[in-house]
Amino acid sequence: MSCPRRPCALVVDSGAVIPPAPDHGVHVVPLRIVFGDRAFHDGVDMTPDEFYARLGAGETPTTSTPSPGEYLEAFRAAEADHVICLTIPASLSAMHDSATLAARLLADEEPGRRVEVIDTGNAAAGHGLVARAAAFLCATGAPAEVVRERALEAGREVLMYGTLSTLQHLARSGRVPSIAAGISDLIGVRPIFELRHGEARRASLVRGERRMLRSFQRLALERLGEDPPPVWLLVVHAAAPEAAGRLRDALHEVLPVGRSEMISLTPVMGAYTGPGMTGFAAMPLRGAEAEGVP
Structure with a gap:
């Protein structure tokens, strides 16, 4: 017997610096940092201390955003009827485009589920605060409409x-x-x-x-x-x-x-x-x- 889906789940990138909490409907998609020919997943196999040590040693990194496939995997894992996905502005990253494409792919796979991609208008700490406000409501079991409105409000006010x-x-x-x-x-x-x-x-x-x-x-x-x-x-x-x-x-x-x-x-x-x-x-x-x- 399968467990009932949550009314709402949150998907956010690791740039928000928020811990994943799948039991509370919070899922994190890691960004990638590349040194040479090796890619690391942000917060998974590279910590901030390790990163700054390599930076201090003179290594020059590049970065990349999650692919549509990685977002799609997170949306599937969310197991909610309605998924709210928060991204930084499209003017700063391709993250929003990747998430939007993944949302369309999930809609083709499972027409009964909805993914809403929201540009928070913020990055770094501002993006993190918007994510925390949305995660707080997800953890209480709030409906998607309430989570969405709080995320939009927080994005305007932060x-x-x-x-x-x-x-x-x-x-x-x-x-x-x-x-x-x-x-x-x-x-x-x-x-x-x-x-x-x-x-x-x-x-x-x-x-x-x-x-x-x-x-x-x-x-x-x-x-x-x-x-x-x-x-x-x-x-x-x-x-x-x-x-x-x-x-x-x-x-x-x-x-x-x-x-x-x-x-x-x-x-x-x-x-x-x-x-x-x-x-x-x-x-x-x-x-x-x-x-x-x-």
Whole structure:
């Protein structure tokens, strides 16, 4: 006798840095990082510490997104009538296209099942917060419509800022000009970037950690308001836990934090940022989220 399907399950990529929990309807598709001719699955056979050790030794990685076949396998394993799949913006990755094709393939195989692919409009910590909000509801057995609406709401509300210790890794990926990276490193200034609606922009330019932390505080309050509601805070770093801890403490000074977590950036994202990146995402808590995951 087969077990009844769940009303809703969540599929998300490993860039969200969220642990898989199949018993609660949460499934994670690993991204891939490639050194030379060998590919590793993000968070499966390569940890962040192992990745940054190889990066520090001078090895240059490339990355690749999950194939439609890998997404299809995850959708099959989800065993739910309705699957919500969260991806980072199509402007940043082919992930959304792969998941969309896999959803069509599953619809041909099993017409009674539905897969909905949602672009969260975020990446890294922002994407991770949206995934956590959706996973919370999946774990409670909430219907797909409720999970979808919370994911869309979180995607609109989340704010994300980050800074890099150097722009050289972004320059290698072609995302910033090499000359700009060199000048920034030479004069010792660090840009603070904001990711909003799938687009990255420079929000501030600072010199020194103290000014950087004050800028993070100011930017958070500008977005959340001077008297913000309790927030869900996710601090992220790339091989920089001490700096991330100071950022977390600075944000706790000015924000009413209801839930807080500090995570290491996934190696696939670290391939673009390099070590030393710190940042955060935050959004208002809703309903029972402040009480913890079921």
